[in-house]
Amino acid sequence: MTSSEYLYKTLRKTGLDFMVSVPCVKLGDLIAMAEKDQEITYTPVTREEEGIGILAGAALAGKRPAILMQNSGLGNSVNALCSLVSFYSLPMVLVISHRGTEGEMIKAQIPMGETTRRILEAADISHLVVYSAWDLLKAESLIDSAFRDSRPAALLLPFDFWDGGNRK
């Protein structure tokens, strides 16, 4: 199985049943899997902040929602995460391709890449860096705790994850 397949299997195993996405080249396979999955509600959205709003509505209806996005989109979503998701204690999962980290070829990705974890920390959002498929067991318990405690949680997926740990 590929990293994307392991990850998608984990997301579904934890009961996630509602997904939206804004693309990143790294998320391509994962998005294709969500699109094909007849057992979940899935739609692309125009902007990550909009996606967080849609997930909030889904969470209010009792769904277990997730957004697939690049870390640039985390920057677009900060107010929604604080004044909607945290304020109302809504559970959701942020599946984030962490660009601007080791292996990045596009310089413009670096400032946001370096800021991403500090944004999550400042917003008090539990997160886990998933370096390889081996970390997905930990991801599972983080997702479970998000729904148990009714709060957001984020998975950060750096280049290592997509390259199956073979990059170095």
Added chain:
Amino acid sequence: MTTRHQAIRAIMEQVEDEIVVCNIGHPSRELFEIQDRPRNFYMLGSMGLASSIGLGLALSQPERVLVIEGEGSVLMNLGSLATIGATSPENLALLIIDNESYGSTGFQPTFTANGLSLAAVAKECGIEDSFAVSSPDEIGGLVDRIRQTGKGPCCAVIRTEKVMDKVPPLISLDAEDIKKRFMEAIRNEP
């Protein structure tokens, strides 16, 4: 012409069991004053996202969702109209109260004051049933009209006066209470 307060009152007189999501600021406070009910979700932060919250609800459960929006808020999240047009849930209606201004912050003009038509934008985004109303009679029959059409989502722009009746009271519920009773109310049969 109607005021926003009168428009919200007219909408709530027609509402039965529908889920209502309401925009941040004075509109939520007016709704709270006019008819507080467990099936109201008052959005207290995150300006721009009422229509998105409504879309998430409409895609996740079968009951009709009415979103009391504002034109300034919709202008902040125009992409939402595109996503609503693309996903086209039949149980979603946007009621955009357009007073051509940011009413909660001192009536600074919005771009609809220059003639921008959000009903036209919504139609181009694929929300076929998009239209504007302004007379008390039209507003008084709006929810019935939405119930009868029932094909695809609806976007009604309600043109209102650029005045505030009075400063509405604060909402005396905290976010957690609003959420809990709302979730419980929509989980049970109406």
